Amino acid sequence: MFRHILAIACLFGSLGAGTGETVYDPGACEGRCEHPIAYTLDPQFNADERRVIGEAMRVWERGSGARVCFAPGGDDLVIEKLDRSEQLRAFDPDWPQHVALTRGGRIWIVAARIDDEGEYRGLIVHELGHYLGIGHIEDTAQTYMHSTINDTPVDLWKHARLPPRDGRAFCEVRRCTCAL
Numbered sequence: 781m782f783r784h785i786l787a788i789a790c791l792f793g794s795l796g797a798g799t800g801e802t803v804y805d806p807g808a809c810e811g812r813c814e815h816p817i818a819y820t821l822d823p824q825f826n827a828d829e830r831r832v833i834g835e836a837m838r839v840w841e842r843g844s845g846a847r848v849c850f851a852p853g854g855d856d857l858v859i860e861k862l863d864r865s866e867q868l869r870a871f872d873p874d875w876p877q878h879v880a881l882t883r884g885g886r887i888w889i890v891a892a893r894i895d896d897e898g899e900y901r902g903l904i905v906h907e908l909g910h911y912l913g914i915g916h917i918e919d920t921a922q923t924y925m926h927s928t929i930n931d932t933p934v935d936l937w938k939h940a941r942l943p944p945r946d947g948r949a950f951c952e953v954r955r956c957t958c959a960l
């Protein structure tokens with residue numbers, strides 16, 4: 781079956797996810813659930829979508845050793861549901877190719893273009909990665925951060941677990957030791 785290639789929009793100030801070096805900085809690296817990310821979901825998300833978004837959040841919580849924590853009820857992060865890519869037009873010049881966008885404290889998801897639950901969860905994990913400051917990663921297959929959603933390995937769709945490479949990228953951005 782024909783599968784279209786869908787890039788994922790990434791218009792955030794890229795901090796990059798560079799190659800490894802010492803990233804330990806106790807002043808910058810947060811402890812477990814030190815600053816929960818208070819989030820709000822668009823009321824248009826249905827129960828299944830909310831559950832999958834919650835699962836994607838757990839991927840980062842577990843994968844970061846709880847340095848990332850999400851808590852409902854706030855606007856640190858607002859996730860909105862769109863029906864059509866066209867609705868990204870105002871924010872994103874490459875909108876026809878995109879199924880999601882993360883910018884600042886907002887993530888937009890074009891729900892109608894995603895038809896597999898694991899893919900949906902993988903997409904949310906990807907966008908949450910951008911929200912956390914992580915750029916695209918192409919030096920390994922085992923990452924949720926490929927620039928094209930089709931490159932995400934199927935086992936990462938099926939088994940929602942943060943690969944070590946993505947955990948390392950998080951540590952680099954947050955200047956943590958990477959002993960996850």
Ligand SMILES: [Zn+2]
Nearest residue numbers: 788789790927
């Ligand atoms: Zn992206």
